[in-house]
Amino acid sequence: MxxxxxxxxxxxxxxxxxxxxxxxxxxxxxxxxxxxxxxxxxxxxxxxxxxxxxxxxxxxxxxxxxxxxxxxxxxxxxxxxxxVSYVFQDYNLLSGLTVKENIILPCTMMHAEEKATEQDYTAITRKLGIDAYEERFPDEISGGEQQRAAIARAVLKHSKVLLADEPTGSLDMHxxxxxxxxxxxxxxxxxxxxxxxxxxxxxxxxxxxxxxxxxxxxxxxxxxxxxxxxxxxxxxxxxxxxxxxx
Ligand SMILES: Nc1ncnc2c1ncn2[C@@H]1O[C@H](COP(=O)(O)OP(=O)(O)OP(=O)(O)O)[C@@H](O)[C@H]1O
Ligand SMILES: [Mg+2]
The missing domain is CATH 3.40.50.300 (P-loop containing nucleotide triphosphate hydrolases)
Structure with missing residues (x-):
């Protein structure tokens, strides 16, 4: 609450x-x-x-x-x-890490029993249409793709509360x-x-x-x-x- x-x-x-x-x-x-x-x-x-x-x-x-x-x-x-998980209005991806490394970073800092599985990662990145970009760095993908990577990172973390600031601001309707x-x-x-x-x-x-x-x-x-x-x-x-x- x-x-x-x-x-x-x-x-x-x-x-x-x-x-x-x-x-x-x-x-x-x-x-x-x-x-x-x-x-x-x-x-x-x-x-x-x-x-x-x-x-x-x-x-x-x-x-x-x-x-x-x-x-x-x-x-x-x-x-x-x-x-809490947070989706920043300006994404806040780390430029020195790949898309995949960015997405799984918060999970790697958690206890084993709370960790999301590789299956969760695949399902979420597929649903968001960014699975093909996992080896790229943030400056090698579009703004909308960066936004979706930031969303994947927050969702994969499995916190009780998700706070999202304009998470669809750079995305088309679909x-x-x-x-x-x-x-x-x-x-x-x-x-x-x-x-x-x-x-x-x-x-x-x-x-x-x-x-x-x-x-x-x-x-x-x-x-x-x-x-x-x-x-x-x-x-x-x-x-x-x-x-x-x-
Ligand atoms: N560090 C700061 N010092 C002084 N004023 C600030 C500071 N940060 C934000 N503000 C002011 O606080 C107000 C609210 O800002 P905020 O970013 O919360 O707005 P917002 O509703 O999210 O706007 P947007 O839709 O443009 O993202 C704005 O008038 C902004 O100029
Ligand atoms: Mg704002």
Whole structure:
């Protein structure tokens, strides 16, 4: 479970600039949550805080029973290694490692019993259409392929929580669909809690619930009640009603 109470984020170097303000949110285990909002509304900042990658100025944030405010640096390191998987908006692949080495790197740092198998690796890279590139280096593949390698790395890690920042931003609709099916599968089969930032209504329609941010504040949320198509329409409608935020 993810629990956020009165979360605040501001930067010391920027006077009176609140990046996140009074954010309250509970995400149950096994939810597939989407975060939407205009560029600069604080989506990545929020996700980075949940991922233990950034500190915050006030309030509380707890993920899987771990208190992110009181956690020491060494505990945070372990938290990042084990509790959460993260898909970065700018991929963050290591340039000196091949695609395969990048993807399996987090797994090689885990205990044997938690390790993904070669079979898992093959299934995921095939599903994402990057199995043919495993011996290449990140700068020898396209942006969309790098994005999929970053997704494979996060999914293969098998953490309880997957945090994904614009994971389909560089992908065409068909490839994005495969990524989202994969997220849906680990969400349902392994009850992985997925939190995904997206600008895209099609991607958002795979979620069960969407929260909308504006200027670092929560403005609304909608929940899927019927089909994916109905949810797609509901998200579109919400975006129209929040006119001007996208
Ligand atoms: N180190 C920093 N110092 C000051 N302000 C920052 C810093 N990092 C980010 N910001 C500001 O925080 C705000 C939120 O940034 P964030 O990256 O969370 O937005 P976002 O919603 O993810 O946007 P996008 O859709 O473009 O990715 C922006 O206005 C940004 O300029
Ligand atoms: Mg962002």
């Amino acid at each position: 993810i629990q956020v109470k009165k979360l605040e984020k501001s930067y010391d170097n920027v006077n009176h600039l609140h990046i996140l303000q009074n954010l309250n949110l509970t995400v149950e285990d096994g939810e597939f949550l989407g975060i939407m909002g205009a560029s600069g509304s604080g989506k990545s900042t929020f996700l980075r805080i949940l991922g233990g990658l950034e500190t915050f100025s006030g309030g509380e944030a707890e993920v899987c029973g771990e208190n992110l405010r009181t956690m020491k640096d060494a505990e945070k390191e372990l938290y990042r290694q084990k509790a 490839t994005a669909g495969n990524v989202l099916e994969l997220f849906g599968k680990i969400n349902v089969d392994y009850r992985v809690t997925v939190v995904m930032v997206t600008h895209d209504v099609f991607s958002a329609s795979f979620c069960n619930r969407i929260i909308f941010l504006k200027d670092g504040k929560f403005v609304n949320e909608i929940e899927k009640s019927g089909s994916q198509q109905d949810f797609y329409k509901a998200i579109q409608k919400e975006m129209r009603e929040m006119d001007g935020i996208f």
